Amino acid sequence: MDFGLRDPAAAMRDFLQQAGGCAVVDGGLATELEANGADLNDPLWSAKCLFSSPDLIRKVHLDYLMAGANIIISASYQATIQGFEARGFSQKESEALLFKSVEIACEARGIFQSSYRNGPYTVGADEASSRKQPILVAASIGSYGAFLADGSEYSGDYGKEVTLQTLKDFHRRRVQVLAESGADLIAFETIPNKIEAQAYVELLKENNIRIPAWFSFCSKDENDVVSGDSVLECIAVANACKNVVAVGINCTPPRYIQGLILSIRKATDKPIVVYPNSGERYDADRKEWVASTSNSEEDFVSYVSKWSEAGASLIGGCCRTTPKTIRAIAEALSNVRSAPQATSACN
């Protein structure tokens, strides 16, 4: 559909219309890599699989497509040139790994689409809606905190020495490479503070980046992102950028999402994307999630129609969500989705 080559807002509008008014985002990529046996206790976390087990990444993307995802997010969340160089890769090899993350996702989409035509996969509520499942590939860009590999994407506290310029210098080349990778859009994910959003906006402008992007923040409650910066101020930074086709929240407990959507919709007319985590807590030292008694996949999915009613039009899951979660989200949304190509939205 040449998503990335058109007027960004119109491209997103058309995509959402083809998806029936609401699109399904995939679930936790790293979570599912681990569920399939990958050991992510590594500074590169899921990006390690780009060289250790690329076939597994492709399989996980396919599993999410089969569950009904309209958007799959590449394995580049913690893939940085600086991180790969620290592992002994050259700059050229590091950039090739970034490309590869998108290539793998595009391959999964191609396999899914051609295999579907040949018969073996059934996805979505029924065959007719499955056939029309529009699919985008989003290139993930995780925060500077993700690169630090100490869980600081959940604090947004980088210390005083990390300035706007530091962050721009850190992210610049990766943004340039992923913008040329063949992805349909860039997903700036798990953004923990306002300064990093500002750095991304300036990089998009200064580097004349043409492909669309979404900005998705990590929140600690219904008002503030994890650093303590106001969600509304963060959204305002993203809202001012023409390339930004959706704004929202990810890797945040489900219980805050409805309040966040209601606030965000007052601050922007752009589509709202939400893909919460399970509500568990990440132990960065052990690189493990700590179980919480108050959350289950059932709880998560029970929120979905409320999020749609509140104004979200891209809904999925982040860490500790699985293809099962995504299938349940697709089913929950099938009640509010209109027939593909119809004009009404789901909220």
Ligand SMILES: C[S+](C)CC[C@H](N)C(=O)O
């Ligand atoms: C979204 S968090 C669970 C990613 C992993 C983290 N940056 C780490 O390396 O520990």
Ligand SMILES: N[C@@H](CCS)C(=O)O
């Ligand atoms: N896209 C990443 C986000 C981590 S917060 C993943 O699902 O692993």
Ligand SMILES: [Zn+2]
């Ligand atoms: Zn997450």
